[in-house]
Amino acid sequence: MVRLFAHFQASVGKKMIMALTGLGLAGFVMAHMLGNLQLFEGPHALNSYAAFLRDMPIVLWAVRIGLLSIAVFHIGLALQLGMRNRRARPVEYTVHRYRQASIASRTMAISGMALLVFVGFHLLHLTAGVIDPGFNDRLDAEGHRDVYSKVVHAFQNPFVVLLYLAGQLGLGLHLNHAIASSIQTMGFEHAGLNRLLKALGPVIGLIVVLGNVAIILAVFLGIVR
Amino acid sequence: MTFTLKIWRQSSPSEQGRFVTYEANDVSPGMSFLEMLDGVNQRLLRSGEEPVAFDQDCREGICGSCALVINGIPHGPDQGITTCQLYMRRFSDGASITIEPWRAKAFPILRDLVVDRSALDRIMQAGGYISVNTGGAVDGNVLLIGKDQAETAMDAASCIGCGACVAACKNASAMLFVAAKVSHLATLPQGRPERARRVNAMLDAMDREGFGSCGNQYECEAVCPKRITVGFIAKLNHEYLRAGIVESGLPNEPESPYAESS
Numbered sequence: 001m002v003r004l005f006a007h008f009q010a011s012v013g014k015k016m017i018m019a020l021t022g023l024g025l026a027g028f029v030m031a032h033m034l035g036n037l038q039l040f041e042g043p044h045a046l047n048s049y050a051a052f053l054r055d056m057p058i059v060l061w062a063v064r065i066g067l068l069s070i071a072v073f074h075i076g077l078a079l080q081l082g083m084r085n086r087r088a089r090p091v092e093y094t095v096h097r098y099r100q101a102s103i104a105s106r107t108m109a110i111s112g113m114a115l116l117v118f119v120g121f122h123l124l125h126l127t128a129g130v131i132d133p134g135f136n137d138r139l140d141a142e143g144h145r146d147v148y149s150k151v152v153h154a155f156q157n158p159f160v161v162l163l164y165l166a167g168q169l170g171l172g173l174h175l176n177h178a179i180a181s182s183i184q185t186m187g188f189e190h191a192g193l194n195r196l197l198k199a200l201g202p203v204i205g206l207i208v209v210l211g212n213v214a215i216i217l218a219v220f221l222g223i224v225r
Numbered sequence: 226m227t228f229t230l231k232i233w234r235q236s237s238p239s240e241q242g243r244f245v246t247y248e249a250n251d252v253s254p255g256m257s258f259l260e261m262l263d264g265v266n267q268r269l270l271r272s273g274e275e276p277v278a279f280d281q282d283c284r285e286g287i288c289g290s291c292a293l294v295i296n297g298i299p300h301g302p303d304q305g306i307t308t309c310q311l312y313m314r315r316f317s318d319g320a321s322i323t324i325e326p327w328r329a330k331a332f333p334i335l336r337d338l339v340v341d342r343s344a345l346d347r348i349m350q351a352g353g354y355i356s357v358n359t360g361g362a363v364d365g366n367v368l369l370i371g372k373d374q375a376e377t378a379m380d381a382a383s384c385i386g387c388g389a390c391v392a393a394c395k396n397a398s399a400m401l402f403v404a405a406k407v408s409h410l411a412t413l414p415q416g417r418p419e420r421a422r423r424v425n426a427m428l429d430a431m432d433r434e435g436f437g438s439c440g441n442q443y444e445c446e447a448v449c450p451k452r453i454t455v456g457f458i459a460k461l462n463h464e465y466l467r468a469g470i471v472e473s474g475l476p477n478e479p480e481s482p483y484a485e486s487s
Binding site for chain 2: 004007008010011012013014015016081084085087088089090091092093094095096097098099100101102105106108177180181184185186187188189191194
């Protein structure tokens with residue numbers, strides 16, 4: 001086991017850990033989006049879903065701590081590899097032209113940092129309720145915490161909506177490059193499946209972003225109230 | 226044709242380099258890029274100036290010596306060729322062309338446009354070989370190799386080690402080079418016995434030389450004169466993962482696994 005860990009000390013091993021942790025976070029983002037779509041089923045569905053999650057505190061906190069440690073590894077390795085990569089070219093080219101690198105792949109560091117800031121805001125805003133604590137303790141008719149009203153209240157504010165939309169842009173950009181890139185880093189390649197694998201990033205990214213944006217805009221435009 | 230050239234001049238590894246502008250006159254469209262530079266150097270020699278140093282040898286796209294970043298792209302605007310195979314008809318008359326050396330920490334500049342690419346040789350020395358006992362040559366067709374395998378190995382083996390992949394990569398990573406070498410040998414039965422040790426040794430050497438890591442932007446593939454595909458990088462990653470799992474289950478290796486013959 002020690003040797004297995006030692007093996008992954010090389011830069012490729014670190015990249016693999018980054019890829020796996022990234023895929024884990026992408027999986028969470030998918031599940032998070034699907035869970036939140038219950039907003040469209042009305043207050044009862046969303047509030048009992050929230051109550052269901054809070055009813056199992058051990059699982060909830062295990063997942064939270066798991067996600068946090070995954071994110072710490074992902075970001076820590078990104079910084080470590082990023083600094084190494086910078087050192088690898090001390091003198092930049094005077095003229096540099098890209099041939100086929102996508103916009104998403106060139107902005108991974110920026111979209112990643114934007115996501116970090118956004119996730120921090122989001123946790124303080126809707127999870128912890130530090131920002132805008134108005135609806136924190138309100139209960140609905142069944143005695144559940146009224147998450148539904150809190151979300152609806154939040155996305156009626158145009159500044160919050162803009163911030164969340166910007167966050168979604170960062171998320172979409174990041175996922176666009178991340179998923180196919182992770183598959184490549186994990187050494188999975190198949191002549192027949194390559195086009196499908198390359199499309200996974202944009203497709204999954206688009207699905208997640210569209211799902212999340214639907215929630216934000218549905219509230220903002222008054223479709224869900 | 227006439228061109229305005231902005232060329233990187235640096236008299237020694239320790240000196241500060243700078244761009245110097247030269248005029249290239251009487252260039253024929255059929256001249257290769259290196260022949261055009263030869264013309265510039267002839268004029269510099271006549272006027273008693275130091276000619277521009279650049280690497281070149283076979284001038285037919287096989288040796289991998291020529292290494293110029295032309296207008297920000299290693300080996301210039303055309304795909305699948307080396308600098309020596311680039312012709313001046315590719316540029317419009319009167320164009321201004323910027324010429325830089327490969328830029329990477331692992332490729333220190335020796336002089337002007339010449340860089341020291343021995344880092345790639347050291348990666349090869351770490352594991353880019355097979356260990357064969359000396360003796361009579363093996364009979365033909367003893368090892369049967371399928372057509373697909375042979376083709377894949379040949380595709381990988383066509384790497385000429387020019388270093389354009391490193392030059393194009395924003396992280397100055399040598400992954401495509403290592404991938405080609407590792408894939409070439411791992412695909413063939415002769416290379417299989419040492420595959421786990423090889424991939425680890427070559428990747429360790431790559432890290433040691435100060436190359437960056439792969440960002441999967443695939444710029445390397447776009448500039449490779451031999452059109453080596455990034456699928457080989459996935460293969461390299463696969464080999465690395467496989468080596469980690471295989472090796473962690475093996476008993477500890479002796480100091481040198483090949484020094485134990487009695």
